[in-house]
Amino acid sequence: MGPTSLAQKLPEAFYTRPDVVTIARELLGKHLCTRFDGVLTRGLVVETEAYSGTRDAACHAHLGRRTKRTEIMYHQGGVAYVYLIYGIYSLFNVVTNAEGTADAVLIRAIEPLEGIEEMRLRRNLAKIEPRLTAGPGLLTQALGISTQHTGASLTGSEIWFEDRGLEVPEQDILEGPRVGVAYAGADALLPWRFRLKGSRWVSKANPKYQV
Template sequence: MRLKREFYTRDTITVAKELLGKIIVKKRDDGEIFSGRIVEVEAYLGIKDKASHSYNDRRTKRTEIMYKKGGYSYVFLIYGMYQCFNVTTSYEGNPEAVLIRGIEPLINKEKMFEERKVKKEKDISNGPGKLTKALGITKLDNGKDLVEGSNLWLEDDGYKVKEIIETTRIGIDYAEEDSLKPWRFYIKDNNFVSKK
């Protein structure tokens, strides 16, 4: 079942933890469906979070999507080559989001493996730039409504997560004391987590 708006418009840390085990579904232009189970996420708490693109209320063309109410896709480029997929959270005007860092491939797994040209199965989607390539998420997916009417959405199939590991986020040393916040969450013992 597709996640409803109410799922996203809550406290960002709560949403981040509850995104674990949910499924991202992307319907590509040719009509083919690709999907994966979310196994790793990071929460970004907007205006008060030095690691967030919207820290200190930086409202730019890039961050504008973060100011929407929860349930929209925020896709951005890092290092000039990798797309990162986030979901907006909280209420309108509060620019918070959750970065999806790792997924376990489900529908079209074999095709993902082939397209990604990797040697190990875990390398298909164990990182934010890897999973967008695997699913076919691009900058054209930025700003999509994940709740209704788009070719990108999240589902709940009833999967129960047994144990969640909480730790610090990755690659945000510039965020000073906020780099130490335990706002990264992943499913214990899952092979598709980017870094244990």
């Protein structure tokens, strides 16, 4: 097996599994890639959060809510859910589980690995620093993802994940409560935020939530 064959695009079967928390953990160490207008960008996923459909008070689909915005969450796993937050930022989520369920994984931070100069230009930064991709509203800018990509297939040619053979040991995964969901009552305490231990590319906002 040669080096180039080590990059395997995650198949639809990865996303259609029922346990969104497991998928959120397993996305750590995978590579998130985009190719728009021939420009390839790629980064290592270092921070995720799980949102568990209609039973999760922090999830946009809580209690079965269906709107034009959230409808895509009920799609079969393997598509993107991208929404606008605070009128400015696009947040990128991976829809998981079967048709009719509304689970999703928010990608909160990546370590830039390929197309870094393009990311820097898109972010309008003078140098390479964590502000490039360390935050859910930042990495979408760097990768060129916006709300127009909601519904996009993750097994197509514009946005996808790759497994490049990195094994993440259990002890290298930090767990903690999700960010910015205090309104969710008891569900705000669920330890459904996952980070790669030791990474300088995890999000810096909300230091009081740091585990």
